[in-house]
Amino acid sequence: MRLRETVALLDRVGTVDGRFYRQLTDASSTEELVTRWATALEEIPATLPDGSWDVSRVVRDYYECRRGDNSAQYRSIEPHDILRAWARHCDARMQRHTDPIPAADPDDLPAFLAELRTTRTAVATGRAAPVEHRALTGGSNPDIEARLRAIGTCIPPHTRTELARFRPVRAVREAAVVAGQPDPLSVRCDWCQAPEGRPCRSRRVRPDGSVRSNAPRATPHPSRVDLATAQHGREAAA
Template sequence: MDRREVAGLLAYMGRLDPRTMRTDTAELRDQIAQWHELLGDVPLATGHGWDARDIVRAHVLESPYPILPVDIARKWTAYRRDRLDRHSDPTPAADPDDVASWRAELLGTRHAVAHGQQPPVDQRAITGGPHPDVEARLRAIGSCIPPAVRTELARYRPARAAREAAVAEGRPDPLSVPCGWCRAPIGEPCRSRRTGPDGATRGNARRSTPHPSRVDRAAAQLTQQENAA
């Protein structure tokens, strides 16, 4: 802020909190000089969410004490830190062999983001989707696992293979519903539970086939969905 902007901010602050107003010319001059010394590198407002007048107004509403220039300076520091934390440096357009230009563009982008001149650039997540060749292959085979590889994997995961085969043949998928007998949740295979004389469970081995009651429950659900459709 330059002195003119500091004077405008003090006038706005005086309207909201008359305690901060200075009627003596000398006192007002000293106040402007003090605030300019502390807020000279803090902008009055930017195009991306910062306005010192909002800080003044919020302070007047929340605190019984008059606002100090350090209160605004601290808010500005937190604003800059938050923007840089959300910023991921984009690749500069400069020639990477030109170290000076590369570094200057990188620092210039960071400076613009920190000072509210442009929004942070978030490139931490891949948002463009798969490569067109991969996307075409997925549409052709319907899965990222080729059929030949899926066949080879079937013997190592029989429960998953049986489930996929049932869905492919239009039969109900037993694992799409919880089991009421062994309490297996959706997606988990049934368990062979044996109860001892004292009522405690003695076994918890996975079953290669689901309990008949679970199959019946899945068939009833499939029929209900087909009727609703």
């Protein structure tokens, strides 16, 4: 904040909180107050271009959240209250930020990290807008749209094949759809009582009839496949 912005901020505080100016007894105390606030808030911007931050709004919020309280029960605002609000604002910005890939050569580690730190600092201090996840697919991007038209999905086929061994149930469902067969998990399993969308389970019982294990199956029960096929046939006939 520039000095004139600090003075304007102090004038706003004095307008909201009548106690603020009562602590000033002479010109030297006024100068000391302005100097103290200007030094503490030197690195804090008064506003940000995107409107997400306004230091005068911090002052208003500080007093409005105490509306209805006895004035003797809370203190006047101090620089550290604004610094705390700015820290929360920076943290919220960084929570929305996704680091873009630096233009520097990854093999040049010092340059790569320096660019990364510079970008993060610019976002945290409000000099740059956060780069959010939705920017990858949000809006109109001809390259992304052309790729989606070419492969028909956000996940390339070879990647989907690699993922199949880590999610066997989904792989079975996708294979059935590709083969033109009904999705077996679209119906409830009468054998193990698995609901729609959930995999079948293999129940092992002890001699006394109690359940020993109830592990999920990679493939659905045959009766569930038959039920899904019959339902698919009825829907096709209708």
